[in-house]
Amino acid sequence: xxxxxxxxxxxxxxxxxxxxxxxxxxxxxxxxxxxxxxxxxxxxxxxxxxxxxxxxxxxxxxxxxxxxxxxxxxxxxxxxxxxxxxxxxxxxxxxxxxxxxxxxxxxxxxxxxxxxxxxxxxxxxxxxxxxxxxxxxxxx
Numbered sequence: 001x002x003x004x005x006x007x008x009x010x011x012x013x014x015x016x017x018x019x020x021x022x023x024x025x026x027x028x029x030x031x032x033x034x035x036x037x038x039x040x041x042x043x044x045x046x047x048x049x050x051x052x053x054x055x056x057x058x059x060x061x062x063x064x065x066x067x068x069x070x071x072x073x074x075x076x077x078x079x080x081x082x083x084x085x086x087x088x089x090x091x092x093x094x095x096x097x098x099x100x101x102x103x104x105x106x107x108x109x110x111x112x113x114x115x116x117x118x119x120x121x122x123x124x125x126x127x128x129x130x131x132x133x134x135x136x137x138x139x140x
Contacts, residue, residue: 045131052128055111059119062093062112069096 028036061069071088098108118125 049129049131052125055115055118056125056129058093058097058111059115059125062116063119065093067093069093071096072099 094109
């Protein structure tokens with residue numbers, strides 16, 4: 001049953017992984033300034049929604065794990081080859097996220113704190129994931 005619940009997530013990830021973004025970036029040289037200026041307006045809302053999904057997952061992971069998760073698997077050693085199957089030591093979710101995303105500890109810690117706060121505000125998080133969030137910033 002649990003595998004079936006993950007299928008929707010796996011399908012979404014597979015769709016994005018299969019996109020040929022290199023081809024798209026190669027076409028940038030063919031676009032005019034006006035066309036280039038309009039592209040971020042279409043990309044930013046999608047990135048915001050994906051960021052909302054990431055935040056929701058991170059908040060749920062932190063809450064359910066008590067704030068600690070196993071780190072990456074231990075490297076295989078010639079003396080004890082079965083260690084490759086063992087998870088690494090438990091670490092704080094922020095430390096795990098820092099290593100996973102190759103970012104700073106400060107950025108990972110901020111992401112974990114934000115995820116925890118947004119988990120307490122489910123309507124706000126749902127609005128971000130659903131694309132209903134719009135920035136109120138005005139251009140200068």
